[in-house]
Amino acid sequence: MFLHGTSRINNEGHLEIGGVDTVHLAKQFGTPLYVYDVALIRQKARQFKETFEKHHVKAQVAYASKAFSSVAMVQLVHDEGLSLDVVSGGELYTALKAGFPKEKIHFHGNNKSKAELEMALQENIGCIVVDNFYEIELLKEVSSHAKGKIPVLLRLTPGVEAHTHDYITTGQEDSKFGFGLQNGQADEAIKRVREDDRFHLLGIHCHIGSQIFETTGFVMAIQKLFTKIKEWKENIDFIPEVVNLGGGFGIRYTEEDTPIPVSQYVDVIINEVKKQVALMDIPFPEIWIEPGRSLVGDAGTTLYEVGARKSVPDIREYLSIDGGMSDNIRPALYQAKYEAVLANKANEPNKDVVSIAGKCCESGDMLIWDIPLPAAKPHDLLAVFCTGAYGYAMASHYNRLTKPAVVFVEDGDAQLVIKRETYEDLVRNDLSYKVKVKKP
Known part of the structure; x- marks a missing residue:
């Protein structure tokens, strides 16, 4: 098990990030849930800046916000003294709403x-x-x-x-x-x-x-x-x-x-x-x-609740989660690979080899193939590492799934920075179809 940044296994045998138990995060904010390790993002930002300063070179380190853009993320980037890349009117608007210095924005x-x-x-x-x-x-x-x-x-x-x-x-x-x-x-x-x-x-x-x-x-x-x-x-x-x-x-x-x-x-x-x-x-x-990725990629972890299990004798064990390609399309898009743990059983020995299946109605919605894990049951908590880049940024409403919430964790504190979407959010821009009455 490779733990990034402030991640550790606490005394209860749970995965902890930023001093916060992920089991508690899941109970408080629900799943799927993107969790960002703020201290790790700050560490990476300072490493980039300090290397330029060591060489006494005039420079700009611009966060490529396509990796993950939100008002809170842009404000964190500003707090670390970075510049900002945007690639659309939406990313530019987000930067402006966040109060980012306009002269440090590159389009x-x-x-x-x-x-x-x-x-x-x-x-x-x-x-x-x-x-x-x-x-x-x-x-x-x-x-x-x-x-x-x-x-x-x-x-x-x-x-x-x-x-x-x-x-x-x-x-x-x-x-x-x-x-x-x-x-x-x-x-x-x-x-x-x-x-x-x-x-x-x-x-x-x-x-x-x-x-x-x-x-x-x-x-x-x-x-x-x-x-x-x-x-x-x-x-x-x-x-x-x-x-x-x-x-x-x-x-x-x-x-x-x-x-x-x-x-x-x-x-x-x-x-x-x-x-x-x-x-x-x-x-x-x-x-x-x-x-972009190198600032936020390994600072992000996605939490999922385990659901159905399917056994195909002599072939494979499928373990389903309550998210999938709607919140992380990278495995389906270009066969990206990830590591994961059962966050509520992080100290238990790996007894099973399972493949993590998403809940979208696509055979290709597979998050991880053949990963060793402890014996998993419904309602266990799966933590997938290094989802901080191009997870939320590329999330979709496929199958009319709502986009997950995002929390920042730092020094034992968890802050909600993007609310979980509701079903009402899904239909907010929908308009009713007025059926034309056919004349006899």
């Missing part, structure tokens, strides 16, 4: 709408990360909403493929994101932005993928970017003020995963940038990074 996305860009410019946010030529023209169209020049980064695809799942690689040349670095698109984008005085080109951005366990890809991306920067310096007198190297730093979901400390990623990034800057004799750029 990503490969298909931002006119309304979203107008909103961003009206709010005078920190920068727009421009993804394509269409967006350049759209920004020109809505530029009257800007309060001064529009600060932009250009997202580039450096042609580096991270060693990760096909669905979460983003830096390769054949990607829906960004301007190609090798095919001339990046050069053309810089030209178009620089020749229009409505823009302030802050610099460049790249993101090579997610759940990355090595630093080689980041080094290669930096080398490719600075090779182009050398060309831009010599040919068009352009040197970026900001180089944003994205995120994608991996976490441990199971024993198969071998992440490195977050400080190691940052050390390697800074040292390679220092090397390239020295070779080119240019001003040192401000470095931005965008951790």
